[in-house]
Amino acid sequence: MGLQSVKNCLWLPCVLRTPKACFWSTAGGGLIIQSVSNDVYQNLAVEDWIHDHMDLEKQQVLFLWRNSPAVVIGRHQNPWQECNLRLLRQKNIKLARRRSGGGTVYHDLGNINLTFFTTRKKYERMENLKLVVKALKALRPQLDVHVTDRYDILLDRQYKISGTAAKLGRTSAYHHCTLLCNADKFVLSSVLKSPFKGLKSNATPSVPALVKNLFEEDTSLTSEMLLDAIAKEYAMQHQIDHHITLINPADETLLPGISDKTKELQTWEWVYGKTPKFSISTCLNMVYKDSVLDVKVNMDVKRGRIEVCNIDLPEQWLPPGLYSELVKSLTGSKFCPNEITALVTALLRVCPQDDELHSRWSLLCENMIRLM
Amino acid sequence: MAAVTALRSSCRAAGRLVCIHRVRSCSSIRFIKSKYVCVFDKSAFKFSHQQRLFRTSAVSCGQIVQFKLSDIGEGITEVTVKEWYVKEGDSVSQFDSICEVQSDKASVTITSRYDGIIRKLHYSIDDTAFVGKPLVDIEIDASKGVASEEDVVETPPMSHEEHTHQEIKGHKTLATPAVRRLAMENNIKLSEVVGTGKDNRILKEDILNYLAKQTGAILPPSPKAEIVPPQRGAEAVPAAPKDKARKIPVPVSRPIAFAGKDKTEPVTGFQKAMVKTMSAALKIPHFGYSDEVDLTQLVQLREELKPVAEMRGVKLSFMPFFIKAASLGLLQYPILNASLDENCQNVTYKASHNIGVAMDTEQGLIVPNVKNVQVCSVFDIAVELNRLQSLGSAGQLGTSDLTGGTFTLSNIGTIGGTYAKPVILPPEVAIGALGKIQVLPRFNSKGEVVKAQIMNVSWSADHRIIDGATMARFSNLWKSYLENPTSMLLDLK
Secondary structure (H helix, E strand, C coil), X not given: CHHHHXXXXXXXXXXXXXXXXXXXXXXXXXXXXXXXXXXXXXXXHHHHHHHHHCCCCCXXXXXXECCXXXXXXXXXXXXXXXXXXXXXXXXXXXXXXXXXXXXXXXXXXXXXXXXXXXXXXXXXXXXXXXXXXXXXXXXXXXXXXXXXXXXXXXXXXXXXXXXXXXXXXXXXXXXXXXXXXXXXXXXXXXXXXXXXXXXXXXXXXXXXXXXXXXXXXXXXXXXXXXXXXXXXXXXXXXXXCCCEEEECCCCCCCCCCHHHHHHHXXXXXXXXXXXXXEEEEEEEEEEECCEEEEEEEEEEEECCEEEEEEEECCCCCCCHHHHHHHHHHHCCCECCHHHHHHHHHHHHHCXXXXXXXXXXXXXXXXXXXXXX | CHXXXXXXXXXXXXXXXXXXXXXXXXXXXXXXXXXHHCCCCCCHHHHHHHHHHHHCCCCCCCEEEEEECCCCCCCCCEEXXXXXXXXXXXXXXXXXXXXEEEECCEEEEEECCCCEEEEEECCCCCCEEECXXXXXXXXXXXXXXXXXXXXXXXXXXXXXXXXXXXXECCEEEEECHHHHHHHHHCXXXXXHCCCCCHHHCECHHHHHHHHHHHHCCCCCCCCCCCCCCCCCCCCCCCHHHHHHHCCCCCCCCCCCCCCCCCCCCCCCHHHHHHHHHHHHHCCCCEEEEEEEEECHHHHHHHHHHHHHHHHCCCCCCCHHHHHHHHHHHHHHCHHHHEEECCCCCCEEECCCCCEEECEECCCCEECCEECCHHHCCHXXXXXXXXXXXXXXXXXXXXXXXXCCCCEEEECHHHCCCCCCCCCCCCCCCEEEEECCCEEEEEEXXXXXXXXXXXXXXXXXXXXXXXXXXXXXXXXXXXXXXXXXXXXHHXXXX
């Protein structure tokens, strides 16, 4: 792929639906593009596409995008550790794993994303962030914003308004960051809090921070204004037209292979299966009849699949045959509520039809599934 | 050449050494006679390789190169190894991804600079790797050389032609490259083929005869001799004149090389659930009963009611009608809503009609059920179906939705089909599969041909406790409710 990608820079035909013809080869050393889509997977796929296919020697690219509610975890993170998956599913908030490193962020339309594409050699995060700060100050000189050495942008010296992550390939690299304009802070904090206890893993942990929206500081600010200000500053620094080209991430003619990239980002294997190995050691408190049972559960999960599973049940609470069937079914299965539900309900069909047994089984299984 | 001098001065007597000496000092292989080749107990093919090796390295296996972690930029000196894309023994090409490392919010993909085989990984997952220190050891393919340096030697074209022969367990098999290729394409071992050429040389005809014997194919009688000229070099190959004299038959079918490979993966998730359920279903002796239902009136009724339901925010399909009619039928024939215990000693008549609806989701087959249909209206059932369908497609069905079913309907007709042979889901005793609704010509009571909306239903039941007559009567009742929907009004509870 590498060889092919470097050569594929300028082959794109000029049959484009964007206002400007042949927008891939503008005069000057830069290009500003903005996505018309709010789908997190499509937008992440555009990043992948540019990273893999564009020749960034002659021109660097700034990509502007916004997503409808989604939680985006870093390449090597653990979604169970980083967010409240049940809440996400209930609220229909998408979960995506990006290819760059770093921590977990919450996206919604009040948060803007900026991606700076350069060649590997010209990869320079500080410069990019300073550009953003300069743009903000040009827009609103009274804003107290500055860049920390952790590549965060802080407002009023204490509130984080931007987080950064980067991806480096063989010949190209990108640095992207968020900017909090007017995001829903309530949803953000509830969704980024994991109820999981007893999870041990070497996945990259997120560093929680106090956040604030720029809108709270100055209610006249909108996402569009901020996008425009940053584009203007980028255009100035790269000596190009202050022109933002719109692109549609669903356009296969413009971005051949983009739909495959989008699909891959949505697969379970990518979103959950890429989680580094982790182990769970927790205690289920099950209320059964008039007593509360403390059931210790230990599981090892690798590539999103249960490798080892131990459930410490009181003796004879479940017939031993059924217990071993349960463990056998769980082992090797995805750590996914949907799959485990299908499996345990199927198992229930083949065991003796005893109401007491059924209610115990259902209780145990529901508690187990709640972990996922 | 220094080597020549040294050898000369040592022992000339050793015939072998002299041979090698001569080999090395000659730039062309033309002077090599076949008997010298047997000095090396590797195949001659490799021998021609070794020609090149004389110029690059004398080692017959590849050279191990330590691939160091290159500079990441921004003054970073160490990174954490997060994922390996290769393991020891894998072969890699230049630019293939080797691993993913992370440093301070940046994820870096390290790609290979060489073609070769991975011999050692210097770090495990989560170890700290250092810039400038070895990351992996790669054994470079000696013939291909290092990507950046090219050291190709021009091999004289003759070498392949004249003396390619295989040594198999000490038995030499002579064959030209064209013949060799034909054998390879057909997975034929040359040692198994009887050669009819000079010196037991294997000819194309021999391969074809061998093939014919294997596959039972009948080859046409040998037509005019067709000579396949040697790939390179104008020099007449000794084998060629022989071929002219013989008649080489043209193969009937040209073997097509198929490079696909079988893929084996474990059975997990929804498939595993199906394995468990259906294996248990095997114990049930199934019998089938099928019929056709005229839904003309029902189709019309649904058209009228659809907008009413939509105003209430509910999508109305045919299923709620099918489900309600089934429940009304079960009231008359409760044995179809029963369960047989393990030892076939007792039958339990279930009070609730929890009718399952087979659902096809992205992950596979799942069967949630609508609880207590006996006390639900058609609209209630439609609401519940909507809820189950949206949960099903989102992959969020709960255990209570999926357990407790007593009877199942499978509307395979939405995808297609007419008659089916559904499998009963234990611990139930009956199941119905509904085909698609087709517009077909039928005779009405006046003997006229009219357009009718026909759907086929296929029932399966447990013959240990259900007999054909019961199934037939239930089906007739269900059918009459659907063919005359207004009759349902009489019996609705």
